[in-house]
Each structure stands twice: as C-alpha cells, then as structure tokens.
Amino acid sequence: DAGVIQSPRHEVTEMGQEVTLRCKPISGHDYLFWYRQTMMRGLELLIYFNNNVPIDDSGMPEDRFSAKMPNASFSTLKIQPSEPRDSAVYFCASSHGKATEAFFGQGTRLTVV
Amino acid sequence: GQQVMQIPQYQHVQEGEDFTTYCNSSTTLSNIQWYKQRPGGHPVFLIQLVKSGEVKKQKRLTFQFGEAKKNSSLHITATQTTDVGTYFCAGKAGYALNFGKGTSLLVTP
Numbered sequence: 001d002a003g004v005i006q007s008p009r010h011e012v013t014e015m016g017q018e019v020t021l022r023c024k025p026i027s028g029h030d031y032l033f034w035y036r037q038t039m040m041r042g043l044e045l046l047i048y049f050n051n052n053v054p055i056d057d058s059g060m061p062e063d064r065f066s067a068k069m070p071n072a073s074f075s076t077l078k079i080q081p082s083e084p085r086d087s088a089v090y091f092c093a094s095s096h097g098k099a100t101e102a103f104f105g106q107g108t109r110l111t112v113v
Numbered sequence: 114g115q116q117v118m119q120i121p122q123y124q125h126v127q128e129g130e131d132f133t134t135y136c137n138s139s140t141t142l143s144n145i146q147w148y149k150q151r152p153g154g155h156p157v158f159l160i161q162l163v164k165s166g167e168v169k170k171q172k173r174l175t176f177q178f179g180e181a182k183k184n185s186s187l188h189i190t191a192t193q194t195t196d197v198g199t200y201f202c203a204g205k206a207g208y209a210l211n212f213g214k215g216t217s218l219l220v221t222p
Contacts, residue, residue, distance in 0.1 A: 033209060042214035043156070043201065056209060091155060101146065101158035102210060 004105035006092050012111045018080040021108045024073055025094030033102060034067055034077050035091040043091070049075065082112045117204045119213035127221050132189040134216035136202035144205050145178060145185045150215070151198040159187075159200075192220045 005024040013019050025032045033048040047057040052069045060067070064083070069075040079086055089109050093102040116139045126132055136145065144163040148156040160169055162178035162185060169176045175188045185202055199217045203210035 035212075043212040045209050045211065048209050093156075100161045102156075104155040104157070107155050 004092055004094050004103050006090075006105035006108050008108060009106060010109045010111075012113065013082055015083055015112055016081045017112075018078065019082045019086075019110060019112075021077040021090050021092075021110070023075045023077070023092030023105060025075070025092070026096075026103055027073065029094035029096045029103070030072075031095045031097065031102075032069060032075050033093040033095075034075070035093065035104075037089045037091060037107070038087075046077070079110075082110075084112045087111050117202060117211050117213040119202055119216055121216055122214065123217045123219070125219045125221065126192050128194060129191050132192050132196070132218055134187050134200050134202075134218075136185045136187075136213055138183045138204050140204075141182050142204045143182075145182075146203045146205065146210060147176060147185075147187055148201045148203060148212075149198050150201065154198075156201060156212075189218075192218070194220050194222055196220055 004026055007022045030051050034046040036044045036046055044059055046059045047067045048055055049069045052072055065079055067077045087110055089107045091104050091107045093104045095102045118137045120135050124132055144161055146161045147159040149159055150156045160176050162176055165182050166180045167178040173190045177186045187200055189196055197220050199215040201212050201215040203212045
C-alpha cells in the first residue's frame with residue numbers, strides 16, 4: 001500500500017480564495033482524521049470520520065471550514081474563504097478501528113497571502 | 114476536555130548524551146501513543162502503552178506509562194544525530210488522538 005496520500009503537497013493562495021485539500025486513506029482503514037499543525041498550537045484535531053460518517057467536528061475552527069468523505073477512499077477539507085491565519089500544515093491520517101496506530105500522510109503546506 | 118502537556122518544549126544535547134521528554138494529562142488515559150516527526154516530515158508512530166506502570170524498550174528508547182495512567186516519559190540513551198526531530202505523546206480520547214505540543218530534540222555531533 002502507498003500509505004495515506006494527500007494532495008497537493010503545497011498550496012499558495014490569496015486571501016478570500018477557496019482551498020480544497022484532498023486525502024486518500026489506506027485501503028481498509030475505517031477511521032480518517034484531519035489535523036492542522038502550527039508552531040503556536042501544535043497538532044490540532046479538526047475532524048474525524050468513521051466509515052465515512054463525521055463523528056466529531058468540534059475542532060473545526062469555524063464555518064469557513066468543511067470536510068466531506070463521500071466514500072471510503074476519499075476525503076476533502078475545504079476552506080472558503082481562506083484567511084492568512086489558516087496558513088499551516090494540514091495532515092490527514094487513517095487507522096483501522098481500534099488498532100494501535102494512526103498513519104499520517106505527508107501533509108499539505110498551505111500558505112494564504 | 115482532555116489536555117496533554119509535554120515538557121520540555123526544546124532540548125539541545127551533544128551526541129552521546131541522554132534525553133528525556135515528559136508527558137502529562139489532565140485526565141486518566143486509556144492508553145498513550147508516542148510519535149516522532151523528522152524536520153519537514155510527518156508524524157510516525159513509535160509505540161503505544163496501555164497498562165499502568167508499563168515500560169517498553171526499543172533499542173535505545175525507553176517508554177514508561179505512569180501508575181495512575183496520567184503521565185508518560187520517553188528516554189533516549191546515548192543520543193545520535195539520527196534522533197533529531199520532534200517527539201509527540203498523544204492521549205487516546207475515544208478513537209481520536211489528542212497530541213501534546215511535542216519536544217523538539219536537536220543533537221549536535
């Protein structure tokens with residue numbers, strides 16, 4: 001398996017634009033997590049899904065952020081409109097049920113100017 | 114909600130010196146996981162501790178889980194330059210992980 005795949009790896013966008021981050025979890029994993037990493041706040045859990053259903057989105061900063069998982073092999077995190085304070089590295093991770101570890105993708109480095 | 118605190122935030126050692134990072138939770142944890150993130154990389158799972166007082170070793174790395182299951186530590190013996198990176202502990206809350214802010218380790222040859 002290629003692991004968790006995220007795209008794009010880097011994204012530079014202007015304030016006010018819509019940004020869509022994509023994630024393909026490891027096949028067979030039924031949990032998918034979106035994290036945001038910044039120097040100030042560390043790794044923050046934004047939302048997670050179980051069997052494509054959002055379970056906990058309490059970490060989503062505000063209504064500008066939305067996440068979907070239309071099927072078991074694909075998820076998106078959308079920011080609309082984007083703001084400079086959204087600049088961060090966004091990680092997607094997946095795991096298999098109660099299995100021990102979360103597998104992280106390479107991340108998307110987002111810069112909003 | 115559950116909070117996981119890590120200290121120190123940074124540690125700079127000479128190669129060959131030992132290193133320890135500590136993790137404390139505001140609540141009792143069902144288990145704790147440790148991850149390593151190399152500069153520019155992504156978190157990679159190291160180990161999970163489940164039992165009260167559990168100690169696990171991976172070569173030069175020793176992981177401990179406190180008796181009350183509210184704290185944990187990672188100790189590296191005789192650091193090497195390959196140990197450079199940020200070490201995170203993460204407490205399990207349901208099926209999601211709450212990460213500490215990590216300890217960044219710099220090893221000077």
